[in-house]
Amino acid sequence: MKELVTPLGEETAESLLLGEEVYLSGKIYIMRDATLRRIFEEGATLPVTLKDQVIFFGAPSFVKENDEYRILSVGVTTSQRMEKYIPRLLRELGVRAIIGKGELSEKMNQEFSGSRSVYLLFVGGAAALATSSIQRVNKVWWEDLKGEALFEVEMKSLGPAFVAIDVNGNNLLLNNRNKVLENLRSIMKEEE
Protein backbone atom coordinates (compact mmCIF):
# COMPACT_ATOMS: atom_id res chain seq x y z
CA MET A 1 0.00 0.00 0.00
CA LYS A 2 1.39 3.40 -1.03
CA GLU A 3 0.31 6.97 -0.42
CA LEU A 4 1.05 9.10 -3.47
CA VAL A 5 1.04 12.86 -3.87
CA THR A 6 0.28 14.42 -7.25
CA PRO A 7 1.81 15.45 -9.62
CA LEU A 8 3.65 12.16 -10.11
CA GLY A 9 7.18 12.05 -11.42
CA GLU A 10 8.44 9.34 -13.73
CA GLU A 11 10.35 7.73 -10.86
CA THR A 12 7.25 7.43 -8.72
CA ALA A 13 5.37 5.78 -11.57
CA GLU A 14 8.30 3.40 -12.08
CA SER A 15 8.19 2.36 -8.43
CA LEU A 16 4.61 1.06 -8.74
CA LEU A 17 4.15 -2.68 -8.99
CA LEU A 18 1.40 -4.46 -10.89
CA GLY A 19 -1.57 -5.07 -8.56
CA GLU A 20 -0.22 -2.70 -5.90
CA GLU A 21 -2.76 -0.71 -3.89
CA VAL A 22 -2.34 3.07 -3.92
CA TYR A 23 -4.03 6.15 -2.43
CA LEU A 24 -3.70 9.56 -4.06
CA SER A 25 -3.67 13.06 -2.60
CA GLY A 26 -3.38 16.42 -4.32
CA LYS A 27 -4.77 17.79 -7.58
CA ILE A 28 -6.68 15.39 -9.81
CA TYR A 29 -8.41 16.18 -13.10
CA ILE A 30 -11.83 14.67 -13.84
CA MET A 31 -12.95 14.25 -17.46
CA ARG A 32 -14.56 11.80 -19.85
CA ASP A 33 -16.09 11.35 -23.34
CA ALA A 34 -17.31 14.86 -24.16
CA THR A 35 -14.35 16.58 -22.48
CA LEU A 36 -11.94 14.53 -24.57
CA ARG A 37 -13.88 15.17 -27.78
CA ARG A 38 -13.60 18.88 -27.08
CA ILE A 39 -9.84 18.67 -26.56
CA PHE A 40 -8.90 16.31 -29.35
CA GLU A 41 -11.59 16.69 -31.99
CA GLU A 42 -12.80 20.25 -31.63
CA GLY A 43 -9.26 21.40 -30.99
CA ALA A 44 -10.09 23.49 -27.93
CA THR A 45 -7.09 24.94 -26.11
CA LEU A 46 -6.51 23.04 -22.91
CA PRO A 47 -6.70 25.55 -20.04
CA VAL A 48 -4.25 23.58 -17.87
CA THR A 49 -1.05 21.68 -18.37
CA LEU A 50 -1.44 17.99 -17.65
CA LYS A 51 2.24 17.03 -17.56
CA ASP A 52 2.79 14.52 -14.72
CA GLN A 53 -0.81 14.96 -13.63
CA VAL A 54 -3.36 12.29 -12.74
CA ILE A 55 -6.71 12.09 -14.48
CA PHE A 56 -9.86 10.35 -13.38
CA PHE A 57 -12.47 9.20 -15.91
CA GLY A 58 -15.84 10.32 -14.58
CA ALA A 59 -18.73 12.77 -14.75
CA PRO A 60 -19.64 14.35 -11.42
CA SER A 61 -23.04 15.66 -10.50
CA PHE A 62 -22.56 19.04 -8.88
CA VAL A 63 -24.22 22.20 -7.62
CA LYS A 64 -22.94 25.74 -7.90
CA GLU A 65 -23.61 28.00 -4.92
CA ASN A 66 -22.22 31.58 -4.96
CA ASP A 67 -19.59 30.65 -7.55
CA GLU A 68 -18.46 27.71 -5.42
CA TYR A 69 -18.82 24.22 -6.82
CA ARG A 70 -19.79 21.25 -4.72
CA ILE A 71 -19.58 17.75 -6.17
CA LEU A 72 -22.50 15.62 -5.01
CA SER A 73 -21.33 12.37 -6.53
CA VAL A 74 -18.46 11.16 -8.67
CA GLY A 75 -17.26 7.67 -9.55
CA VAL A 76 -15.24 5.99 -12.29
CA THR A 77 -16.57 5.14 -15.70
CA THR A 78 -15.51 2.44 -18.20
CA SER A 79 -12.09 3.37 -19.59
CA GLN A 80 -12.38 1.42 -22.83
CA ARG A 81 -14.60 4.13 -24.34
CA MET A 82 -11.71 6.58 -23.99
CA GLU A 83 -9.09 4.39 -25.74
CA LYS A 84 -9.12 6.55 -28.84
CA TYR A 85 -7.72 9.47 -26.82
CA ILE A 86 -5.42 7.69 -24.36
CA PRO A 87 -2.32 7.71 -26.67
CA ARG A 88 -2.54 11.50 -27.03
CA LEU A 89 -3.26 12.06 -23.33
CA LEU A 90 -0.12 10.12 -22.43
CA ARG A 91 2.29 10.99 -25.21
CA GLU A 92 1.33 14.55 -26.17
CA LEU A 93 0.04 15.90 -22.88
CA GLY A 94 2.32 13.92 -20.57
CA VAL A 95 -0.38 12.57 -18.26
CA ARG A 96 1.32 10.26 -15.73
CA ALA A 97 -1.60 8.19 -14.47
CA ILE A 98 -5.13 7.45 -15.57
CA ILE A 99 -7.73 6.24 -13.08
CA GLY A 100 -10.63 4.28 -14.56
CA LYS A 101 -12.39 0.94 -14.50
CA GLY A 102 -12.42 -2.13 -16.70
CA GLU A 103 -9.92 -3.65 -19.12
CA LEU A 104 -7.91 -1.63 -21.59
CA SER A 105 -6.95 -3.48 -24.76
CA GLU A 106 -3.50 -4.86 -25.51
CA LYS A 107 -2.71 -1.93 -27.84
CA MET A 108 -2.69 0.33 -24.78
CA ASN A 109 0.19 -1.55 -23.12
CA GLN A 110 2.78 0.09 -25.35
CA GLU A 111 1.21 3.51 -24.84
CA PHE A 112 1.74 3.26 -21.09
CA SER A 113 5.21 1.76 -21.40
CA GLY A 114 6.22 4.26 -24.10
CA SER A 115 5.24 7.19 -21.89
CA ARG A 116 6.31 5.60 -18.59
CA SER A 117 2.86 6.04 -17.12
CA VAL A 118 0.35 3.83 -15.32
CA TYR A 119 -3.30 2.80 -15.47
CA LEU A 120 -4.98 2.63 -12.07
CA LEU A 121 -8.18 0.71 -11.46
CA PHE A 122 -10.69 2.25 -9.07
CA VAL A 123 -13.57 0.08 -7.86
CA GLY A 124 -16.55 0.73 -10.12
CA GLY A 125 -19.59 2.00 -8.26
CA ALA A 126 -17.55 3.13 -5.26
CA ALA A 127 -18.73 6.71 -5.70
CA ALA A 128 -19.35 7.37 -2.01
CA LEU A 129 -15.65 6.74 -1.32
CA ALA A 130 -14.45 8.84 -4.26
CA THR A 131 -16.83 11.68 -3.41
CA SER A 132 -15.85 11.81 0.25
CA SER A 133 -12.15 12.05 -0.73
CA ILE A 134 -12.76 15.42 -2.39
CA GLN A 135 -11.41 18.28 -0.27
CA ARG A 136 -12.53 21.01 -2.64
CA VAL A 137 -13.23 21.81 -6.26
CA ASN A 138 -10.52 24.19 -7.46
CA LYS A 139 -11.81 24.96 -10.91
CA VAL A 140 -14.30 23.92 -13.56
CA TRP A 141 -13.89 24.63 -17.27
CA TRP A 142 -16.42 24.11 -20.10
CA GLU A 143 -19.41 24.06 -17.82
CA ASP A 144 -21.70 23.75 -20.85
CA LEU A 145 -20.67 20.08 -20.90
CA LYS A 146 -22.42 19.68 -17.51
CA GLY A 147 -21.02 16.59 -15.73
CA GLU A 148 -18.56 16.11 -18.57
CA ALA A 149 -16.92 19.48 -17.95
CA LEU A 150 -13.24 19.53 -16.98
CA PHE A 151 -12.82 19.55 -13.19
CA GLU A 152 -9.73 20.23 -11.12
CA VAL A 153 -10.25 18.90 -7.61
CA GLU A 154 -8.13 18.52 -4.50
CA MET A 155 -8.26 14.97 -3.20
CA LYS A 156 -7.21 13.43 0.09
CA SER A 157 -6.32 9.74 0.03
CA LEU A 158 -8.44 8.82 -2.96
CA GLY A 159 -8.44 5.05 -3.01
CA PRO A 160 -7.92 2.23 -3.01
CA ALA A 161 -6.75 2.15 -6.62
CA PHE A 162 -4.90 -0.85 -8.03
CA VAL A 163 -2.04 -0.66 -10.52
CA ALA A 164 -3.60 -2.34 -13.56
CA ILE A 165 -1.01 -1.40 -16.22
CA ASP A 166 2.53 -0.64 -15.04
CA VAL A 167 5.24 1.46 -16.72
CA ASN A 168 6.48 -1.65 -18.50
CA GLY A 169 3.12 -2.26 -20.11
CA ASN A 170 2.17 -5.28 -18.01
CA ASN A 171 -1.61 -5.51 -18.03
CA LEU A 172 -3.18 -7.07 -14.92
CA LEU A 173 -6.75 -7.29 -16.24
CA LEU A 174 -5.70 -8.75 -19.59
CA ASN A 175 -3.51 -11.31 -17.84
CA ASN A 176 -6.56 -12.38 -15.86
CA ARG A 177 -8.74 -12.30 -18.96
CA ASN A 178 -6.44 -14.79 -20.67
CA LYS A 179 -6.84 -17.14 -17.71
CA VAL A 180 -10.62 -16.65 -17.89
CA LEU A 181 -10.67 -17.61 -21.59
CA GLU A 182 -8.73 -20.75 -20.76
CA ASN A 183 -11.19 -21.57 -17.97
CA LEU A 184 -14.11 -21.02 -20.36
CA ARG A 185 -12.60 -23.45 -22.87
CA SER A 186 -12.09 -26.17 -20.30
CA ILE A 187 -15.57 -25.66 -18.77
CA MET A 188 -17.21 -25.98 -22.20
CA LYS A 189 -15.13 -29.05 -23.05
CA GLU A 190 -16.33 -30.71 -19.86
CA GLU A 191 -19.95 -29.70 -20.47
CA GLU A 192 -19.85 -31.12 -24.01
Place this chain on the structure above:
Amino acid sequence: MSLDSFYEVVEQVSETLYYKALTVIPRDVIERIRKAYETEQSELGRRVLDTIVKNIETATKRSLLVCQDTGTPVYSVELGDLELSLPKLRNSITNGVRKATLKYHLRPNMVHPLTRHNTGDNTGKNSPIIHFEINDILENKIRITALPKGSGSENMSSLKMLRPADGILGVKKFILESVVNAGGKGCPPYIVGVGIGGDFELAPYLAKKAVIRPLGSKNTDYEGARLEEELFYLINNLGIGPMGLGGKFTALGVHVEMAETHISSLPVAINIQCWRGERASAEINFDKTVSYIGD
Protein backbone atom coordinates in the same frame (compact mmCIF):
# COMPACT_ATOMS: atom_id res chain seq x y z
CA MET B 1 -63.53 7.82 -2.33
CA SER B 2 -61.72 10.18 -4.65
CA LEU B 3 -59.02 8.46 -6.64
CA ASP B 4 -57.09 11.67 -7.37
CA SER B 5 -55.23 11.41 -4.10
CA PHE B 6 -54.31 7.81 -4.94
CA TYR B 7 -52.33 9.07 -7.93
CA GLU B 8 -50.68 11.67 -5.71
CA VAL B 9 -49.52 8.89 -3.43
CA VAL B 10 -48.17 7.02 -6.46
CA GLU B 11 -46.21 10.14 -7.42
CA GLN B 12 -44.75 10.51 -3.93
CA VAL B 13 -43.86 6.83 -3.71
CA SER B 14 -42.22 6.86 -7.18
CA GLU B 15 -40.07 9.81 -6.13
CA THR B 16 -39.05 8.11 -2.87
CA LEU B 17 -38.29 4.77 -4.54
CA TYR B 18 -35.99 6.33 -7.12
CA TYR B 19 -33.80 7.95 -4.47
CA LYS B 20 -33.99 4.97 -2.15
CA ALA B 21 -32.79 2.56 -4.84
CA LEU B 22 -29.69 4.75 -5.33
CA THR B 23 -28.85 5.15 -1.66
CA VAL B 24 -29.97 1.98 0.13
CA ILE B 25 -28.58 -1.36 -1.02
CA PRO B 26 -31.11 -4.21 -0.61
CA ARG B 27 -30.39 -6.31 2.47
CA ASP B 28 -30.09 -9.58 0.52
CA VAL B 29 -27.45 -7.98 -1.73
CA ILE B 30 -25.34 -6.67 1.18
CA GLU B 31 -25.52 -10.06 2.88
CA ARG B 32 -24.24 -11.81 -0.24
CA ILE B 33 -21.40 -9.28 -0.63
CA ARG B 34 -20.36 -9.80 3.02
CA LYS B 35 -20.49 -13.56 2.59
CA ALA B 36 -18.46 -13.31 -0.62
CA TYR B 37 -15.84 -11.27 1.26
CA GLU B 38 -15.58 -13.97 3.92
CA THR B 39 -15.04 -16.79 1.44
CA GLU B 40 -13.15 -15.12 -1.42
CA GLN B 41 -9.66 -16.62 -1.81
CA SER B 42 -8.14 -14.05 -4.18
CA GLU B 43 -6.29 -11.31 -2.31
CA LEU B 44 -7.25 -8.58 -4.81
CA GLY B 45 -10.80 -9.92 -4.94
CA ARG B 46 -11.05 -9.55 -1.17
CA ARG B 47 -9.68 -5.99 -1.33
CA VAL B 48 -12.34 -5.09 -3.89
CA LEU B 49 -15.15 -6.64 -1.83
CA ASP B 50 -13.90 -4.88 1.30
CA THR B 51 -13.89 -1.58 -0.64
CA ILE B 52 -17.45 -2.21 -1.80
CA VAL B 53 -18.62 -2.79 1.79
CA LYS B 54 -16.82 0.36 2.97
CA ASN B 55 -18.37 2.32 0.11
CA ILE B 56 -21.88 1.19 1.08
CA GLU B 57 -21.22 2.17 4.70
CA THR B 58 -19.81 5.56 3.67
CA ALA B 59 -22.86 6.22 1.49
CA THR B 60 -25.16 5.54 4.46
CA LYS B 61 -23.09 7.53 6.95
CA ARG B 62 -22.68 10.61 4.76
CA SER B 63 -25.98 10.45 2.85
CA LEU B 64 -24.22 10.00 -0.48
CA LEU B 65 -25.22 8.04 -3.55
CA VAL B 66 -23.70 4.54 -3.53
CA CYS B 67 -22.74 4.92 -7.21
CA GLN B 68 -22.72 8.08 -9.34
CA ASP B 69 -24.77 6.42 -12.08
CA THR B 70 -28.36 7.39 -11.40
CA GLY B 71 -29.39 4.95 -14.10
CA THR B 72 -32.18 4.63 -16.59
CA PRO B 73 -35.40 5.00 -14.61
CA VAL B 74 -37.21 1.69 -15.03
CA TYR B 75 -40.38 0.94 -13.06
CA SER B 76 -42.34 -2.24 -12.72
CA VAL B 77 -45.96 -1.78 -11.70
CA GLU B 78 -47.86 -4.88 -10.63
CA LEU B 79 -51.59 -4.34 -10.52
CA GLY B 80 -54.07 -6.13 -8.32
CA ASP B 81 -57.80 -6.10 -9.02
CA LEU B 82 -58.30 -2.33 -9.02
CA GLU B 83 -59.97 0.04 -11.41
CA LEU B 84 -57.18 2.48 -12.17
CA SER B 85 -56.26 4.67 -15.09
CA LEU B 86 -52.98 3.56 -16.66
CA PRO B 87 -52.26 6.96 -18.27
CA LYS B 88 -52.73 8.60 -14.87
CA LEU B 89 -50.42 6.08 -13.22
CA ARG B 90 -47.86 6.73 -15.92
CA ASN B 91 -48.07 10.49 -15.38
CA SER B 92 -47.70 10.10 -11.63
CA ILE B 93 -44.59 7.95 -11.97
CA THR B 94 -43.11 10.36 -14.53
CA ASN B 95 -43.72 13.28 -12.17
CA GLY B 96 -42.09 11.30 -9.36
CA VAL B 97 -38.96 10.74 -11.47
CA ARG B 98 -38.77 14.42 -12.41
CA LYS B 99 -39.23 15.55 -8.80
CA ALA B 100 -36.61 13.12 -7.45
CA THR B 101 -34.12 14.22 -10.12
CA LEU B 102 -34.52 17.91 -9.32
CA LYS B 103 -34.88 17.58 -5.54
CA TYR B 104 -31.81 15.39 -5.01
CA HIS B 105 -29.78 16.86 -7.91
CA LEU B 106 -29.57 13.42 -9.49
CA ARG B 107 -27.46 13.26 -12.62
CA PRO B 108 -29.80 13.58 -15.61
CA ASN B 109 -28.89 10.66 -17.87
CA MET B 110 -31.63 10.49 -20.44
CA VAL B 111 -30.79 11.82 -23.91
CA HIS B 112 -32.17 11.63 -27.45
CA PRO B 113 -30.58 8.48 -28.90
CA LEU B 114 -29.19 10.22 -31.99
CA THR B 115 -28.77 13.91 -31.19
CA ARG B 116 -27.76 13.06 -27.58
CA HIS B 117 -29.74 16.07 -26.37
CA ASN B 118 -30.28 15.73 -22.61
CA THR B 119 -33.85 16.23 -21.38
CA GLY B 120 -32.41 17.49 -18.08
CA ASP B 121 -34.78 15.70 -15.69
CA ASN B 122 -34.59 12.02 -16.64
CA THR B 123 -38.05 12.08 -18.24
CA GLY B 124 -38.96 12.23 -21.92
CA LYS B 125 -40.25 10.00 -24.66
CA ASN B 126 -40.73 6.58 -23.02
CA SER B 127 -38.74 7.70 -20.01
CA PRO B 128 -39.29 6.46 -17.37
CA ILE B 129 -39.69 2.99 -18.83
CA ILE B 130 -42.78 1.52 -17.14
CA HIS B 131 -43.83 -2.12 -17.26
CA PHE B 132 -47.42 -2.77 -16.22
CA GLU B 133 -48.28 -6.29 -15.22
CA ILE B 134 -51.23 -8.05 -13.66
CA ASN B 135 -50.61 -9.77 -10.34
CA ASP B 136 -53.77 -11.44 -9.00
CA ILE B 137 -52.24 -12.06 -5.58
CA LEU B 138 -52.17 -8.33 -4.87
CA GLU B 139 -56.01 -8.06 -4.75
CA ASN B 140 -56.76 -4.43 -3.81
CA LYS B 141 -53.27 -2.96 -3.99
CA ILE B 142 -50.47 -2.22 -6.43
CA ARG B 143 -46.75 -2.90 -6.11
CA ILE B 144 -44.22 -0.49 -7.57
CA THR B 145 -40.55 -1.34 -8.03
CA ALA B 146 -37.97 1.20 -9.11
CA LEU B 147 -34.94 -0.20 -10.91
CA PRO B 148 -32.71 2.72 -11.91
CA LYS B 149 -30.40 0.51 -13.92
CA GLY B 150 -26.81 1.71 -14.31
CA SER B 151 -25.42 1.73 -17.85
CA GLY B 152 -22.07 0.04 -17.18
CA SER B 153 -23.74 -3.29 -16.54
CA GLU B 154 -26.75 -2.70 -18.81
CA ASN B 155 -24.38 -2.24 -21.78
CA MET B 156 -23.01 -5.73 -21.14
CA SER B 157 -26.42 -7.37 -21.70
CA SER B 158 -27.41 -9.28 -24.82
CA LEU B 159 -29.94 -11.43 -26.65
CA LYS B 160 -29.47 -14.39 -28.96
CA MET B 161 -32.05 -16.29 -30.96
CA LEU B 162 -30.69 -19.83 -30.55
CA ARG B 163 -31.90 -22.82 -32.52
CA PRO B 164 -33.89 -25.44 -30.60
CA ALA B 165 -31.14 -27.91 -31.57
CA ASP B 166 -28.64 -25.84 -29.54
CA GLY B 167 -30.46 -27.05 -26.43
CA ILE B 168 -29.43 -26.48 -22.81
CA LEU B 169 -25.76 -26.73 -23.78
CA GLY B 170 -26.20 -23.87 -26.24
CA VAL B 171 -27.97 -21.82 -23.57
CA LYS B 172 -25.12 -22.35 -21.09
CA LYS B 173 -22.49 -21.57 -23.72
CA PHE B 174 -24.17 -18.28 -24.65
CA ILE B 175 -24.55 -17.22 -21.01
CA LEU B 176 -20.95 -18.03 -20.11
CA GLU B 177 -19.59 -16.29 -23.21
CA SER B 178 -21.68 -13.21 -22.43
CA VAL B 179 -20.35 -13.07 -18.86
CA VAL B 180 -16.77 -13.47 -20.16
CA ASN B 181 -17.42 -10.67 -22.63
CA ALA B 182 -18.66 -8.45 -19.77
CA GLY B 183 -15.46 -9.28 -17.87
CA GLY B 184 -14.69 -6.57 -15.33
CA LYS B 185 -16.42 -3.82 -17.32
CA GLY B 186 -19.89 -4.12 -15.79
CA CYS B 187 -18.69 -4.02 -12.14
CA PRO B 188 -18.75 -7.63 -10.93
CA PRO B 189 -19.70 -9.49 -8.78
CA TYR B 190 -22.84 -9.51 -10.90
CA ILE B 191 -26.42 -10.52 -10.41
CA VAL B 192 -26.99 -12.40 -13.67
CA GLY B 193 -30.55 -12.33 -15.01
CA VAL B 194 -31.41 -14.90 -17.67
CA GLY B 195 -34.59 -14.96 -19.74
CA ILE B 196 -35.34 -18.08 -21.77
CA GLY B 197 -38.23 -18.54 -24.17
CA GLY B 198 -41.03 -16.26 -25.30
CA ASP B 199 -40.09 -14.24 -28.36
CA PHE B 200 -37.60 -11.57 -29.41
CA GLU B 201 -39.02 -9.06 -26.94
CA LEU B 202 -40.17 -11.23 -24.03
CA ALA B 203 -36.81 -12.92 -23.38
CA PRO B 204 -34.97 -9.68 -22.41
CA TYR B 205 -37.95 -8.62 -20.31
CA LEU B 206 -37.78 -11.93 -18.44
CA ALA B 207 -34.03 -11.42 -17.96
CA LYS B 208 -34.70 -8.06 -16.35
CA LYS B 209 -37.42 -9.52 -14.15
CA ALA B 210 -34.90 -12.16 -13.10
CA VAL B 211 -32.53 -9.41 -11.97
CA ILE B 212 -35.23 -7.86 -9.74
CA ARG B 213 -35.80 -11.11 -7.84
CA PRO B 214 -34.22 -11.10 -4.36
CA LEU B 215 -31.03 -13.11 -3.99
CA GLY B 216 -31.72 -16.47 -2.43
CA SER B 217 -35.03 -16.89 -4.23
CA LYS B 218 -35.41 -19.80 -6.64
CA ASN B 219 -37.16 -20.34 -9.94
CA THR B 220 -40.43 -22.16 -9.23
CA ASP B 221 -39.82 -24.54 -12.14
CA TYR B 222 -37.59 -27.52 -11.30
CA GLU B 223 -35.56 -27.26 -14.53
CA GLY B 224 -35.21 -23.51 -14.05
CA ALA B 225 -34.00 -23.86 -10.46
CA ARG B 226 -31.47 -26.50 -11.50
CA LEU B 227 -30.16 -24.32 -14.31
CA GLU B 228 -29.76 -21.41 -11.86
CA GLU B 229 -27.59 -23.56 -9.59
CA GLU B 230 -25.50 -24.91 -12.46
CA LEU B 231 -24.93 -21.49 -14.02
CA PHE B 232 -24.01 -20.01 -10.64
CA TYR B 233 -21.39 -22.73 -10.18
CA LEU B 234 -20.01 -22.41 -13.73
CA ILE B 235 -19.88 -18.60 -13.75
CA ASN B 236 -18.03 -18.63 -10.45
CA ASN B 237 -15.47 -20.97 -11.94
CA LEU B 238 -14.58 -18.56 -14.74
CA GLY B 239 -12.16 -16.63 -12.54
CA ILE B 240 -13.22 -13.11 -13.58
CA GLY B 241 -13.65 -12.17 -9.93
CA PRO B 242 -14.57 -8.85 -8.27
CA MET B 243 -13.95 -5.99 -10.76
CA GLY B 244 -12.24 -8.46 -13.12
CA LEU B 245 -9.15 -8.73 -10.91
CA GLY B 246 -9.50 -12.49 -10.50
CA GLY B 247 -11.22 -14.62 -7.89
CA LYS B 248 -14.21 -16.82 -7.22
CA PHE B 249 -16.98 -14.25 -7.00
CA THR B 250 -17.93 -13.20 -10.52
CA ALA B 251 -21.62 -13.56 -9.59
CA LEU B 252 -23.55 -12.94 -6.38
CA GLY B 253 -26.45 -14.86 -7.85
CA VAL B 254 -27.97 -16.19 -11.07
CA HIS B 255 -31.70 -16.02 -11.70
CA VAL B 256 -33.55 -17.63 -14.59
CA GLU B 257 -37.06 -16.73 -15.76
CA MET B 258 -38.79 -18.73 -18.48
CA ALA B 259 -41.80 -18.65 -20.78
CA GLU B 260 -43.22 -20.98 -23.42
CA THR B 261 -41.72 -20.42 -26.84
CA HIS B 262 -42.40 -21.33 -30.48
CA ILE B 263 -41.54 -24.85 -31.76
CA SER B 264 -38.80 -23.32 -33.96
CA SER B 265 -37.43 -20.83 -31.41
CA LEU B 266 -35.08 -20.68 -28.44
CA PRO B 267 -34.55 -17.02 -27.50
CA VAL B 268 -32.09 -16.43 -24.65
CA ALA B 269 -31.38 -13.07 -23.06
CA ILE B 270 -28.93 -12.08 -20.38
CA ASN B 271 -29.25 -8.94 -18.29
CA ILE B 272 -26.17 -8.06 -16.30
CA GLN B 273 -26.66 -6.25 -12.98
CA CYS B 274 -23.67 -4.76 -11.16
CA TRP B 275 -22.96 -5.47 -7.47
CA ARG B 276 -25.11 -2.50 -6.40
CA GLY B 277 -28.26 -4.50 -7.21
CA GLU B 278 -30.30 -1.30 -7.18
CA ARG B 279 -34.02 -1.79 -6.62
CA ALA B 280 -36.66 -0.54 -4.20
CA SER B 281 -40.30 -1.59 -3.89
CA ALA B 282 -43.44 -0.44 -2.15
CA GLU B 283 -47.06 -1.55 -2.03
CA ILE B 284 -49.87 0.96 -2.13
CA ASN B 285 -53.23 -0.16 -0.82
CA PHE B 286 -56.50 1.07 -2.24
CA ASP B 287 -56.98 3.05 1.00
CA LYS B 288 -53.71 4.86 0.13
CA THR B 289 -51.63 3.38 2.92
CA VAL B 290 -48.08 2.57 1.81
CA SER B 291 -45.67 -0.11 2.91
CA TYR B 292 -42.09 -0.05 1.75
CA ILE B 293 -40.76 -3.55 1.17
CA GLY B 294 -37.57 -4.64 2.90
CA ASP B 295 -37.64 -1.99 5.64
